[in-house]
Amino acid sequence: MSYSSRLDPRHYQLTVQTSLLLWGIWVLEFPVTGLQIAAVIGTALLTQMLFCHLFKLPYLLLSTLNTSLSVLLLLHAQGELWLAIAVGLSIASKFLLRVDGKHVFNPSNFGIVAVLLLTHDAWAAPGQWGHGLWLFLLLAGSGLVGLVGWRTMLTSVSFLLTYAVLLFLKATWLGDPWSIPQHQLQNGSLLLFSFFMLSDPKTTPAHPVGRILFGMSVALLAVWLQFRLFLPNAFLYALLALSPSVFLFNRWLNYPAFEWSKPTTKPEETP
Amino acid sequence: MKKIISAAALLTVSLLPTQVSAFCGFYVAKADTGLFNESSQVVYTRDADRSIVTMGSDFKGDVKEFAMVVPVPVVVQKEQVKLVNNSTIKHLDAYTAPRLVEYFDDDPCAHIMYEKAMPAPAMAPKPAPAARARELGVKIEAQYTLGEYDIMVLSGQESSGLITWLTENGYKIPQGAEPVVNSYLKQNMKFFIAKVNLKEYSKTGFTQLRPIQVNYREKRFMLPIRLGTVNANGKQDLFIYALTRNGRVETTNYRTVKLPSDLEIPAYVKDKQQFANFYRDMFRNQVEKEGGAVFLEYAWDMSWCDPCAADPLSSKELQELGAFWVKPETNNMGSGAADAYVTRLHVRYDRETFPEDLMFQSTGNTENYQGRYIIRHPWQGEASCPAARDYLNRTAPKQQEEAAKNLAKMTGWDINEIRKQLPKLKKSASTTPWQE
Structure with a gap:
């Protein structure tokens, strides 16, 4: 690519x-x-x-x-x-x-x-963005989708969707009003993380299926860390913990590694 | 029926007119929590997973009517609960309160500017039969009398059973509480309930109920506020004083915002009532501007202050509030306990703006912050040099206008009304070439 x-x-x-x-x-x-x-x-x-x-x-x-x-x-x-x-x-x-x-x-x-x-x-400071910027971040993230295409952004999208579904399921189970998961999803740090960290094609699986599965696993682990272990910034820890699994996805799906531009040297030599 | 003081409960301290000796300067007034009706105060001491939470009550009615229902994350046994002196929380309130300071401009001809300091029950509730509790799916996890309180910790399967039990036992639970209670139960929270034991209360000799402190280990660093939003009585004020070893505490699911500070305001605000009005309106204005934000009113290392609205708390007081790591004082100075950092947060919440409970984290941020408002008294002498004439004709009116604008901007007050209150400043009659 x-x-x-x-x-x-x-x-x-x-x-x-x-x-x-x-x-x-x-x-x-x-x-x-x-x-x-x-x-x-x-x-x-x-x-x-x-x-x-x-x-x-x-x-x-x-x-x-x-x-x-x-x-x-x-x-x-x-x-x-x-x-x-x-x-x-x-x-x-x-x-x-x-x-x-x-x-x-x-x-x-x-x-x-x-x-x-x-x-x-x-x-x-996960609270530092407040809840006023979420629309801007969502638009900025969508801009990235337009620029690099859906396939590259699959990890971000599957992460956010899974995370949202889990939060709404949790609220339904607890009988909480939907304003609670909505408030949790409008967190600026979460959106920043999903669009501008999780979208890195070099450290997420190369195959679309791998990306979807990887995004879902990060969301599952993040929800567990945040609402079971009460860890602030859980999504950062979830991504770090699951990053070593990326190469397994790549070997399993046998898909070529991503490169930002046409390689001038061997792909594996351009960090 | 007892009125429930719910959620993160619950203390108001009246506005103290005390003038504290100004050992660190020019403090003139403070805006303590007494300015806000029906506010609650919580001291939250946190170290690793240790939480020591002190909940006060400003309950002023008949103590028979007092009842408190607070969700807690663990079963709190008698040895984990103690009562704290009201005066300790009052002291913490006074120490951390936003403050007004004043400066006096001097004769510009003297070429020195310096700052002057201002002087600165007989009807003890019957234990509910355990059988009835069991029937309703309510488990009495602990039950004890401590000082003037009868305390129980309840857990349950279903909120309806718990609410029925509470209602049958004289607690008036607001309508709409059931889903919230249910949500807490599903999150494995227990309910800490307290009523006044009148017989014990009369023995204590206290005229005011004492704050209750609970102490437990738990990963969750949070305050439940949702029960407090069930009653649609409009917005409520909550003050949180967080004590840590290392630095500031901030909310992780709401933005923590510093209130405007270090701004000059007109001298007439020095009047106690005016300062109270100023602070209330400034706070209201900021709440309207920032929406669902938590406001920072004070963040400081407990060993000092500048200027001081009150002396720092002693080691003994800090330990009383749960800061177990603070070492006893080695001298007899009475204050100056180090190694504790206080953050004062002020939240005005309702269901719309604060749908979730407050989640916190402690950070390594030790940058000091205080709500500090400045009055500058212009020099009004006879001009004996060009600098003084310039001061009287330009600098002083400009400063006064700036202060008026600051006040209008912070509070939303009408600038023209403010200007009417400003004193007429002296002008120097003789003009100089650079003024023409």
Whole structure:
């Protein structure tokens, strides 16, 4: 699959991410400082260049910016250190944690969860978007569907649908009004996660059937973690826990690995 | 029939006119929870999976009428419950309350600007026969008398059985509570119910019911508010004081929003009633603007404050509120307990804007925040230099206008009405070339 002839979805993603970050800082008062932004982007670029140099690969920096923005949007910390560590681990995981020539984890998902587990000084704030932005996020997500096509977005769509069905089933079983699952689904972090993290074709199964099944499993695990173990940010943990199963889906369905553009080197060598 | 004080219950503290010695400066007034009618206060101390929840009551009617029904995630035994002094919660309220401070501008000709400090029962409820409870599918998990309260913890299969049992035992359950009770039961929640034991109450010698504190281990970091929304009595105010070791507490399923702070407002708001009106209207205005948000009123390390609306709580008080990790004071200073962080959240909720219970997380965020409003008294002396003339003719009127605009913007009050209340400022008669 090649996007060389049209707008690269990563540019689109970067535009949406940047707008959200600016909105978050100016309107929603996110505790993000200029120094943190500089530290995250700087660390990401340096780590990427270091590994590209070590592995003798071309310096492809676009997805590095996507990863940086994901970290800035989803993770907060006091100071710069933990954010820099998160993005450093994200980028390093692309080069070091690989199976069948593909990286195992969504980079920002790996970095964010690692830091959440390592320290109390960094936190993800699932409530920070409020419930006013869901329509914008839904539209932005749909824009991505238009850009990359349904097949690429199948993981996101199957995740969201499964998650929604489970929440409505839960509400029905409890006898709760539907305003409760509706409120839970309008959470900005959830939508951001599903459209801009779960849509990463490199770390989700390549085959459409695999994508649908993978999205459903992430939703099932996320609901269980959130409503049984009462874990905030459950979807981040669910994706991390299930990412190692992606290569099983790929082997089982025997489908070629995704590449963002026509490979200049062997596919397995372009993280 | 007893009126139910439901859900996350329940304390109001009256507005205290006390002037606290201003050891850290120029504090003049505070907007404590007494400004809000029928508000509830909960102190939620959380460390890992330990929850210590103190629920106060400002119940002012006949204590025979008092009853409390609160969903709890575990069966709470007698040793997990204690009573807390009302004064401790009042102190926490006063310490964390939004505050008004004032500054005095000085003669610009003196080239110094400094800040001046202001002086700153006989009818004890009959235990219900266990047989009747069983018949209704209600299980009395625990039952005990503690201080002035008779307490029971109930679980059940069906909300209808539980509601029948409660009704038969004199609790007046609001209509429409059944589906909510049912939902809690299915989520494995128990019901903690308390009534006043009049005989024990008369023995205590207290004039006010004491807050009840429950202590349990549970992964869920949440406050049930849904029972409180069943009665369609409009919006209710809830204050949550969260105590942690590390940093701020925020809601994970609603946005936590800082109230506007550190803004100058006109001097006439210093009047106690005016400040109360200001704070109430400012809060109402923000609620209308932000919709279903939880508001941050204070977030601070418990060991200090600046300026102080009240002294920080002592280690003893913090321990009383469940902060078991706080070490006893080693000196006799009486305050300055470190290692506890307080977050004061203010929620105005109803069923439409807050359909779900409040879920929380504690974060590592130790950035201090306080609701602080500033009065600046302009200097009104005789101008003896160009700087003073400029100050009188330009700076002071501009500051006054800015303060009026801030007030109008925050409260939604009419700017023209505000302007009418402003004092007439002195002008310097002599003009200077740069004013023409």
